[in-house]
Amino acid sequence: MDVIINKIHQLTPSIRAFELVSSSGSALPRFEAGSHIDVHLKNGLTRQYSLSNCSSENNRYVIGVLHDENSRGGSRCIHNDYQEGDVLSIGQPRNLFVLHRNTKKAVLFAGGIGITPILSMAYRLKAQNIPFELHYFVRSHEMIAFYGNLTQHFAEQIHFHIQNRVDTECNMANVLQQPDVIKHLYVCGPTGFMQFVMQSAETAGWQPEQLHQEHFVAQQSKQENDEAFTLEIAGTGKRIEIHAEQTVTQALLEHGFDVPVSCEQGICGTCITRVVSGVPDHRDVFMTDEERALNNQFTPCCSRAKSKHLVIEL
Structure with a gap:
């Protein structure tokens, strides 16, 4: 639209x-x-x-x-x-970043531009009278986005953590203490920042089902030991050689197959494709571990194959 x-x-x-x-x-x-x-x-x-x-x-x-x-x-x-x-x-x-229906208390973490979905969550939690606190990490005060919104609507919940400002340091142990089941944690921001928050929460005893994150940028999927493999399109008899330096999506488009793509990083799930046989090498951040273990679908924009031959359905 x-x-x-x-x-x-x-x-x-x-x-x-x-x-x-x-x-x-x-x-x-x-x-x-x-x-x-x-x-x-x-x-x-x-x-x-x-x-x-x-x-x-x-x-x-x-x-x-x-x-x-x-x-x-x-x-x-x-x-x-x-x-x-x-x-x-x-x-x-x-x-893809839903507020869990069992959230009775929430801890929100945002790093840089990661404030965008977190801000919307804060509005919703406040409207539902669900207690929460919001921790926003930035490099400098001038890098605080939506400062007016945050201070006007969430004065009691917002905590700014500014790099190299000792007086704004975040005591993660205190913030993450008492991880009871009614609490849920939501984090968005750079990959390293989210890993830090998630690892801190796990160390503090938070359970996986209480932890929620959204990626803006995926880690680079290209690996030094990438090898070529053969891709077969079920029902067509067409076989395509996927070279080490190209993605499955690139190869499919070059051979005239229409593949929907969007983020091209394995984040959004737009290009998810059914796998008929073979073993995918999953490199997305969209699917759950359980979904990857089924090996019946993969993201051709970034994922590859562990097997020499992979059959997909378009």
């Missing part, structure tokens, strides 16, 4: 908020806290951005976009090539 960029706010030197409204003036589809939308950019790329506003609002979507120095073209495009009043094509909201 098409939306109009109603307002653009410069939140930090590198983060902008884009307020999107319906191009027809009608209400936008409802969404849940933690949801994201696919944004189809004019340069042909599709990127996912979390919705940061309150999920009770149906007149607008608000996304926060970091202008990444290592941008693969997505954030650079939306920062440089779009202005207020421009039309943007987006997909329906999807939620």
Whole structure:
């Protein structure tokens, strides 16, 4: 669907908020806290951005976009090539980062741009009168995104942790103490930051079912020992040699097969494909360990094969 960029706010030197409204003036589809939308950019790329506003609002979507120095073209495009009043094509909201229904208390952790889905969760928790605390980690005070929203709406819940500011250090042992079953932890941010939070929680005795995270960027999946393998498309008799330096998606597109792709990092699940036989080498962060163990589907954008031969169904 098409939306109009109603307002653009410069939140930090590198983060902008884009307020999107319906191009027809009608209400936008409802969404849940933690949801994201696919944004189809004019340069042909599709990127996912979390919705940061309150999920009770149906007149607008608000996304926060970091202008990444290592941008693969997505954030650079939306920062440089779009202005207020421009039309943007987006997909329906999807939620891969759901607030667990048994959450009676919550601890929210955000690192940098990871505040975007966490902010929406904070709005929802407050509306439901569910106690929570929000810990926001940034490199400097000027890098705090949505500062006004956070201090105005969550003055009692927000804790800012600024790098190299001793007075703002986070005592993780204190924050994560008493991990009883009614508590749930939600974290979003850079991969290393999330690993730190998750490991700290596990050390403090939190159980896996209490821990929830969302990835913005996946770890690099290319490995030095990657080997070529043969891919067969079930029902077609077509066999494709997947070289060590290419992804399955790239090979499929080169041979004329239409494969839906979006993040290209194994984060969003758009390209999940059924595996008929063979053993996938799972490198996504979308599926659960249980789903990977079944070996009946994989993400061709980043995953490969442990077996010499892999048969898939398109």
